[in-house]
Amino acid sequence: MKILDRYILITFLRTFFSVFIIFMFIFVLQGVWLYIAELAGKDLDVSVTAKFILYYMPKLIPLVVPLTILLSSIMVFGNFAENYEFAAMKSTGISLQRAMRSLSVFIVGLGIACFFFANNVIPWGEYNFYNLRRNIAKVKPALAIAEGQFNEIGDINIKVEKKTGDRGQFLESVVIHDKNTSKNGNYKVIVSEKGELKSSINSNVLQLELINGNYYEEIVNKDRQKNVNRPHAKSYFDSYIINVDLEILNNEDLDEKNYKGRHSMLNIDQLTYTIDSLEDRRKEDHKVLSKTLFNRTTYNALNSNFEPIKKDTLYTGEILDLFDTSKKVQILNLASNSASSTNQIIDSNKKNFESKAIWLNKHIIALHDKFVLAFACIILFFVGAPLGALIRKGGIGLPMVIAIVLFLTYHFFGIFAKNSAEKGTFSPIIGSWLSTAVMLPLSVYLTSRATNDKGAFEIETILNPLKKLFRIKSKALEESNLELEKNSEAFKTLQEYDNDKLINVIKNYRDFDYTVEYKNSAISILSLRGVTKQELKLAGNLTDQNYIETIRLKNEYEEDSKLALILYVIALIFMIPGRILENNKFPTEGNVLFIIGIVIFVIFIMALIKSFARHSDLYKHLGENKSMNAVLFLLLGLPLYFVFYFIQKIQITKLLKSNTK
Template sequence: MFIFVLQTIWLYISELAGKDLDLDIIFRFLLYFSPKLIPLVLPLTILVSSIMVFGNFAEKYEFAAMKSTGISLQRAMRSLMVFIFLLSGTAFYFANNVIPWSEYKSLNLRRNIAQLKPAVAIAEGQFSEVGDISIKVAKKSGDNGQFLEDIIIHKKNPNRAGNYTVIKANEGELTSEEGSNTLSLILKDGNYYDEIISSNPQKITDKPFAKSYFDAYTINIDLSEINNIDLEEEQELSNEKMYRISELKMEIDSLSDKFNQDIKKFPEDIKVRSGITTITSNFKPETSDLRPVDNIMDVYNDVEQRQILELAISNVNGAVQTINAKKIDFQNKQKRLNKYEIALHDKYVIAFGCIILFFVGAPLGAIIRKGGMGLPMVVAITIFLTYHFLGIFAKNSAENGKLLPFFGAWLSTFIMLPLGIWLTYRATTDQGIFDVSSITEPINRFFKKLFKIKRQK
């Protein structure tokens, strides 16, 4: 646990160092973050300790002494099996209660830091992402670093890709009220530059822009967006980790119902937008004026035909854009739903993972007959990394919809299950991991028969 906490400090040192944070805030951050390491640390701990303990027993011939008195390997493991089952139950309770609590507390701690020390989100001399803006300041001052100098802001536009708006100011101040989720950035003595996108290709090369001067300009930043930024590698807060099993089931049912309703409603909306439903009601032909035509466009003159085609192309392009946007929206909703289902299964996986990795480590230690921190540690880390990375790849595939969430959460455990059964069987029957004679003996018999046949000929 100490090793993983140190790794956490090094991973997030840039988030903590140089931010004028008190030691108690840093300690609370580590305290709230530590429970999230338990699903990673506990299975590895059980695997390492079981290999070391049973490897020590086998290396010092303790198992030989036990077997000489009629004590089998299963009987020697019995008390530890009871302990592991109790530990698995504790791990399940921890995953269902303590980890959601720590996620909630860490989220509130980050929100409080952003309110009491808003400059934490902004570093000197580099661009920092804060809400929908990217900001760079030359210098910060004040008790909480709220006074800024030489400010450059790139403002994002949700309707256009890229930075088309630049704001420069000589001075600025960050303000936030207690309990508020809004951070106000007051800029003073600056200029506002907005690039103009022209429909004329010749004017695009001139790069036209609009410039305005201001004495004071206020930008309001939603702190809820900052709170949704996780301190993990992908900088995304997984809210599903904040729920217990009962709450996850309710959220999954709610998300599933809304998702199914959206899927059913979207084709109907597209049908209405296409205008198909209004054709019958709007088209009332006079029977006396009807005449047969090979092409409906022949009824109209050239100008009308061009207008009809342009309108049709515009409608089709609009429908395609709507469908593509809705496709992305459906993918995001499906991914969110998959994350909630994976989080639900993870509550059970940690408990079963502890049991299965014990039945992998204990017989493996008895087979390799080596204790201490050398070979057992190498073997345990190799097995655990395989188990861990299989779980990561499976969960990523499940989030993207390539695997069912159930298999994404349980795949690594299901792969380790037969390995644990096989190793337990080999250790119980006093066999090695690989029985070389079982492979070489059939080959020797084959060649002996082959040479015998040749001699007879």
């Protein structure tokens, strides 16, 4: 390895590991804070807490590693550019790609390592973390009676409105559901005004005394006919004591692992097998439903139940006319009942199919996420490295802001896409890859800009191709070569002027209400006197630079504002129908149109901002202080641009007329 490659790699690794440790520490603290309610008051050992953090850390890698790569690359390459180290490299013929070569190899290796980590370590961590949480939740439930919600303690579910006392032992408005292992459902309910926990908090027996309450128990008889009247037993009590044995619960084995059915706990082979099984099961469910619906139509029974009146073989009338009145009624009733029952079956199966589809989509997303992580590491590096070289700023400040903004954009795109894909709005494969696909063209663009020593972003690179697409041509200042007739009085008058007056006519012929023929004739007269056109141009007397600059700014404003108007109309054409389709049970088509409209609207905002800049420059050049405030410009321009465009066009035309008189 060459000295330069070693230097760049070591510099990057120092920054990378420093940033990685900081981000991991921050996210772990956030995770502990998120799950603090599950850890507090459980009297857990340090080893259990350490396991909790250890099992939680792998799931943070898909967040921490891409963010670390992005920030580290911006910081390192920004620092190189800020300290003119890149300038020194380029002076010796070393390009940006050559400087990134050693790091590119490292990042590719890191991406591969992240793939294997996501396939093996993250499922292991998820599996252990989830089971540890389940086991911790069962430890010392006597300490976990929360107010306003049902809490499972042993064989009872208890809810209290308020807890008082130094240990929270006094309870108010107590509701208890006593579970019965032999029957499903709540058959025994106890309600009391007050209650008190009399046993010690550390005791294995929880003694609960209830005061002033009612006891209700539903009696279930083996004879179903006797259950029609809902037999039950009800009694009132002044004091009622419940003892709950917590010894088994408090001796919960925190290392027990008996749940492994979540998609995040599976590797690629397991996910592939599960996805195939879920798809086969879904196909089978569809077949069963279709068969059920077909059987509900009683199509096969029609011929046996109804005998049509025999008529000609070729019959073009109403089918029901083949039957007598009583049979018609039976057929219509049968059709109505069949349609009603079919709708009920479909409605009852709809949510079931939706939940199964979501579960399948989650497995597909989990499968592709393992590959996405590897590619995300590589792509975000090629976003951060050239961006750092372009902004030429190292350290924590600006690079941190840029990295967080970019990563939040990447992350929110991923969350939005995955949530939509889980619900079936679009393919779960697209949902997994969308955020990375968004960053891919950005990485190519930034790398190209940094290689060619261009700015990070120029609006013209986006707007100019659109101007060509919509055939918005740049207007050039029209010049005429016509002159006054030699025998005309106007030409003779010009001949009587001295050179200074003729030069004044050339520069300010519009102020004298002269046409361009006067200017051209004055140039010809001066040429005959030995003053060439080139001399006039070098002296600044050939053209009115102020007027030319005014026309240039006006033309540029018209180009940008016209493009903004076109983009505004196109964005509305996509966004409004998109929302209409989404609200009329076409979510996929509606979302696609709306997203396209949003993208076009963002480009419209770029054109609007640029047109405002031209608008402001034009007014400043003319010495006017009436240029609209930027905020007002945007507030009016965004919702009402189709009106705003024509108003501004009329105002600028009037302004130019008043300034050219």
